[in-house]
Amino acid sequence: MLVAEIFGEARHHARWRPLTEAEETATVAGLRALASGRNDLLAEVAGIFEGTSEGELDEPLARCAARLCRMAGAEATKHEHEREPNWIIALRRKPPGPGKSQPEDPGAEAFEIICRECGDDPALDYQQVSAELQQIRGPYTFSAGSAAFGQHAESHPGTEET
Numbered sequence: 270m271l272v273a274e275i276f277g278e279a280r281h282h283a284r285w286r287p288l289t290e291a292e293e294t295a296t297v298a299g300l301r302a303l304a305s306g307r308n309d310l311l312a313e314v315a316g317i318f319e320g321t322s323e324g325e326l327d328e329p330l331a332r333c334a335a336r337l338c339r340m341a342g343a344e345a346t347k348h349e350h351e352r353e354p355n356w357i358i359a360l361r362r363k364p365p366g367p368g369k370s371q372p373e374d375p376g377a378e379a380f381e382i383i384c385r386e387c388g389d390d391p392a393l394d395y396q397q398v399s400a401e402l403q404q405i406r407g408p409y410t411f412s413a414g415s416a417a418f419g420q421h422a423e424s425h426p427g428t429e430e431t
Contacts, residue, residue, distance in 0.1 A: 271303070271304070271307065271310055272310055272313055272314060272317075272419065272422075274303055275300060275303055275304055275310055275311060275314045275338070276314050276317065276318075276334075278296075278299060278300060278303055279296075279300060279314060279318070279334040279335075279337050279338050280318075280330070280331075280334050282296040282299075282334070282337060283330045283331070283333035283334040283337065284330070284333060285329060285330065288333070293337070293340070296337050297337060297340045297341045300337060300338060300341035300342075301341045301342055304341065304342065306342075308342040308343055309357075311338045311339070311341050311342050311343035312338070312339075312343040312357075313357075313358060313359075313422065314334075314335075314338050314343075315334075315335040315336075315338040315339055315343045316335075316358070316359035316360075317359065317360050317418075318331040318332070318334045318335035318338070319331065319332065319335045319359075319361075320359040320360055320361025320362065320383070321360060321361055321362050321380065321411070322362075323361070323362060324362075325362075357384065357385050357386050357425065358382065358383070358384045358385070358386065358418065358421060358422050358425070359382070359383045359391070360380055360381070360382055360409075360414050360415065360418045361380065361381060361383060361391075362378060362379075362380055363378075363379040363380055363381045363395070363406075363407070363408050364394075378410075378411070379407070379408035379409065379410070380407065380408065380409050380410070380411055380414035381395070381406040381407045381408055381409065381414070382405055382406055382407055382409070382414065382417060382418055382421055383406065384402075384405055384421060384425075386425045387401075387402060387405060388402065389402045389405070389406070405421065
């Protein structure tokens, strides 16, 4: 539930234009308060935004929301030289296969779960991972993927939703 609240709060404050300093400060403070020190959840939400928006019309809004999550603490435990995508589990839009384009009907889009904790590598194609990882990956509709994401996160200590 907390992941959904953080997601909604970050998305609500994301803008097409750069945020003012006052807007940014207030939003980051609100996200920090909502997360109550759970920087791992802020990182999960940032991963969801970035993984599901790539190539979409609302990608700038999702990137803004992900940036707000990172500013609120998603990367607080990393040193500057270690900065990389700070996530363990992500729900992302499933890339189309070779020679295929994204479906014209957005409702027909497929999503997949990538779990680094289970040994998955986001750079690998579906066919390049083990059958066990393929089962975790899906494909899912967005709503089914969101539910599976929450269930899978609960299977890893330190990533469960509260």
